[in-house]
Amino acid sequence: xxxxxxxxxxxxxxxxxxxxxxxxxxxxxxxxxxxxxxxxxxxxxxxxxxxxxxxxxxxxxxxxxxxxxxxxxxxxxxxxxxxxxxxxxxxxxxxxxxxxxxxxxxxxxxxxxxxxxxxxxxxxxxxxxxxxxxxxxxxxxxxxxxxxxxxxxxxxxxxxxxxxxxxxx
Numbered sequence: 001x002x003x004x005x006x007x008x009x010x011x012x013x014x015x016x017x018x019x020x021x022x023x024x025x026x027x028x029x030x031x032x033x034x035x036x037x038x039x040x041x042x043x044x045x046x047x048x049x050x051x052x053x054x055x056x057x058x059x060x061x062x063x064x065x066x067x068x069x070x071x072x073x074x075x076x077x078x079x080x081x082x083x084x085x086x087x088x089x090x091x092x093x094x095x096x097x098x099x100x101x102x103x104x105x106x107x108x109x110x111x112x113x114x115x116x117x118x119x120x121x122x123x124x125x126x127x128x129x130x131x132x133x134x135x136x137x138x139x140x141x142x143x144x145x146x147x148x149x150x151x152x153x154x155x156x157x158x159x160x161x162x163x164x165x166x167x168x169x
Contacts, residue, residue, distance in 0.1 A: 013127025017097065017120055024101065024116040028108045035109040044106025050156075051099035054092040057085045080140045082147050088159035090147070091132060095154040097124045129153065 035041050059074050061084035066077030085092035098121045105117035133153070136144045152158045 013123050013131075017123040017128065020116050020120040020123065021101065024104050024113055024120065027110075027113055027116070028104055031108050031110040031113055035107065037109060040106050040109060044103045044108075047099050047103035047106060051096045051103055054085060054096035054099065058092045061085060080136075080143050080147060082151065087151065087163060089156055090136075090151050090153050091129060094124055094129055094132065095156060097128075098154065125154070 062068065062074045062077050062081055065079065065081045065083055066074070067079040068074055068077055089095055101117035101120035101124075105114040133148075140147075150162075152162070
């Protein structure tokens with residue numbers, strides 16, 4: 001599967017996710033004042049912080065370790081990267097996309113923003129990630145299959161716990 005065919009397959013879900021995110025972001029300032037649970041709001045800001053890290057760290061890691069040609073996009077790796085954020089989850093940037101939807105719902109605490117967040121998360125998880133998995137399998141084959149057996153797709157808690165377990169378990 002080529003880059004362009006993967007992008008065509010995921011494009012409807014991408015456009016839908018972007019639309020949901022824009023609406024969610026647009027409504028958030030107007031509905032923010034209704035937030036009443038400070039602990040939940042704090043959790044939302046913490047999620048936002050993690051989202052920022054998982055959104056940018058992969059760019060650096062892929063450029064450093066993915067054998068990207070000079071002048072090419074960081075996504076055009078020729079080598080499977082399993083270090084940095086990719087040692088924790090297979091799709092850190094997609095996880096960051098889901099976390100932005102979640103963090104907005106937690107920060108704003110309005111039912112409409114929460115519903116939009118759930119829709120956004122579902123669009124990424126069910127609409128975009130399966131195509132990304134197929135693309136990576138076609139690009140890296142058995143190496144990716146072995147990697148996928150070890151590293152969770154987007155489960156951050158499981159990924160961190162796996163790294164913290166002593167070797168051999």
